[in-house]
Amino acid sequence: MKMYKAGAWCDSPDKMEVRSPYSGGVIDSVPRASLADLEEAISSARDAAGEMCRLPAYERSRILRTGAEMLEASAERFAQTLASEVGKTIREARGEVSRSVETLRLSSEEAKRIHGETVPFDAGPVAVNKVGFYMRVPVGLVAAISPFNFPLNLVLHKVGPAIAAGNSVILKPASATPLVALMLTELLLEAGLPPTAINALTGPGGEIGDALVADPRIDMVTFTGSLEVGRRIAARRGLGKLTMELGSNSACIVMQGADLDRAVPKIVRGGYALAGQVCISVQRVYVLDAIYDQFLERLIPQVRSLKVGDPLDETVDMGPMVTEEAAVRALDWIAEAVDAGATAVVGGGRARALLEPTVLTDVSPEAKVSCEEAFAPILVVNRVHTLDEAIAGVNDSKYGLQAGIFTNDIGQAFDAARRIETGGVMMRVVCFDLG
Numbered sequence: 344m345k346m347y348k349a350g351a352w353c354d355s356p357d358k359m360e361v362r363s364p365y366s367g368g369v370i371d372s373v374p375r376a377s378l379a380d381l382e383e384a385i386s387s388a389r390d391a392a393g394e395m396c397r398l399p400a401y402e403r404s405r406i407l408r409t410g411a412e413m414l415e416a417s418a419e420r421f422a423q424t425l426a427s428e429v430g431k432t433i434r435e436a437r438g439e440v441s442r443s444v445e446t447l448r449l450s451s452e453e454a455k456r457i458h459g460e461t462v463p464f465d466a467g468p469v470a471v472n473k474v475g476f477y478m479r480v481p482v483g484l485v486a487a488i489s490p491f492n493f494p495l496n497l498v499l500h501k502v503g504p505a506i507a508a509g510n511s512v513i514l515k516p517a518s519a520t521p522l523v524a525l526m527l528t529e530l531l532l533e534a535g536l537p538p539t540a541i542n543a544l545t546g547p548g549g550e551i552g553d554a555l556v557a558d559p560r561i562d563m564v565t566f567t568g569s570l571e572v573g574r575r576i577a578a579r580r581g582l583g584k585l586t587m588e589l590g591s592n593s594a595c596i597v598m599q600g601a602d603l604d605r606a607v608p609k610i611v612r613g614g615y616a617l618a619g620q621v622c623i624s625v626q627r628v629y630v631l632d633a634i635y636d637q638f639l640e641r642l643i644p645q646v647r648s649l650k651v652g653d654p655l656d657e658t659v660d661m662g663p664m665v666t667e668e669a670a671v672r673a674l675d676w677i678a679e680a681v682d683a684g685a686t687a688v689v690g691g692g693r694a695r696a697l698l699e700p701t702v703l704t705d706v707s708p709e710a711k712v713s714c715e716e717a718f719a720p721i722l723v724v725n726r727v728h729t730l731d732e733a734i735a736g737v738n739d740s741k742y743g744l745q746a747g748i749f750t751n752d753i754g755q756a757f758d759a760a761r762r763i764e765t766g767g768v769m770m771r772v773v774c775f776d777l778g
């Protein structure tokens with residue numbers, strides 16, 4: 344496919360191959376953008392920022408609504424490409440497309456609700472008889488840098504709101520999965536987006552990404568990706584506007600009294616969806632001693648029964664990791680944990696980029712598979728004796744994205760939510776069964 348720059352689709356003799364994570368075969372190629380391409384995109388998008396800020400709210404809303412309708416109409420085409428380039432199962436890919444339609448719809452609705460407020464200046468004696476108000480204005484030119492795992496919906500989490508608020512955009516999709524981002528760019532242009540309001544540049548993050556985030560003509564950077572790259576961007580960006588969504592080694596707690604019939608399938612889904620490559624994938628599980636054996640007895644057969652294979656096969660539950668190198672890295676981490684005394688009670692093997700769904704027990708908290716982001720189909724199950732011990736385990740992390748608790752005690756769930764140091768805590772509380 345071509346990339347989109349300064350109002351035109353363009354190619355380059357310098358290409359990057361896009362490979363199927365499942366077969367390893369080349370499915371397409373994209374241009375490798377140069378710094379000269381980036382310069383053209385920035386200069387054009389700066390001019391477009393002036394045009395976008397004059398585009399009325401109803402028009403921005405209409406473009407996004409039309410985009411949602413068009414995406415819905417071509418959902419299967421997008422889902423097939425997603426499954427091929429990411430390796431997520433076709434069912435997961437369809438789920439991402441339908442969420443993306445919602446993201447576009449929500450962005451379209453929000454385009455009409457961006458307004459300021461009046462401020463009661465006379466709250467202080469020095470400003471009696473004065474009225475204050477503020478208006479929201481576009482930031483200007485937004486650089487959007489997205490990760491490989493949700494290359495449609497997470498691109499839209501950035502591009503949708505940026506357009507809704509009247510900004511121009513330079514999008515840099517992940518190099519492993521750039522195809523749906525380019526398809527989306529085409530769709531938004533067909534939906535009526537002004538031709539220079541968006542640029543989609545394909546190229547290595549370490550080259551064009553580095554230059555993009557540090558350029559003073561970029562008014563805002565929105566980045567979703569790893570902690571490591573996030574740190575680098577923050578250092579290069581300095582005081583410039585920047586929002587980031589980074590990674591995690593998310594944990595959940597299973598309390599005595601939790602409904603295991605519901606908790607175990609949820610944990611299996613949380614651990615192995617998209618081969619564990621979701622920012623809030625369940626990675627560490629803290630199970631109360633009294634139900635630890637019972638929990639494992641239920642977990643193990645459910646993990647073993649997951650069908651792993653071709654993501655385009657409708658019956659497959661889990662596809663490959665994004666690359667063979669990623670699977671090799673995850674296998675090394677499993678080996679490191681096992682060498683230090685852990686047991687792989689399920690899995691621990693690999694064929695190409697397909698890592699077996701793996702369950703590890705007796706893992707040292709210092710093992711990478713516990714303290715780093717595994718981003719792989721691996722669950723680390725820990726035995727704990729009290730809620731305090733479980734919370735201490737959850738909080739023993741440099742990450743802080745998400746956690747969860749399964750319990751039958753709502754007070755306990757809120758107590759944990761207050762003490763767990765993550766941005767969000769999912770609570771599954773089953774106090775009684777309505778049958």
Ligand code: NAP
Nearest residue numbers: 490491516517518547548552553568569572588589590622
């Ligand atoms: P990544 O390696 O950090 O890459 C993310 C994006 O940053 C890619 O487009 C990458 O380009 C680009 N990039 C790399 N180096 C850069 C640099 N020096 N300057 C600017 N951009 C640069 O992450 P990933 O492997 O694609 O995605 C997985 C990570 O994303 C995980 O850590 C996951 O938890 C996180 N994530 C977080 C959320 C959330 O909402 N919190 C959601 C999804 C994923 P290239 O592909 O060309 O290297």
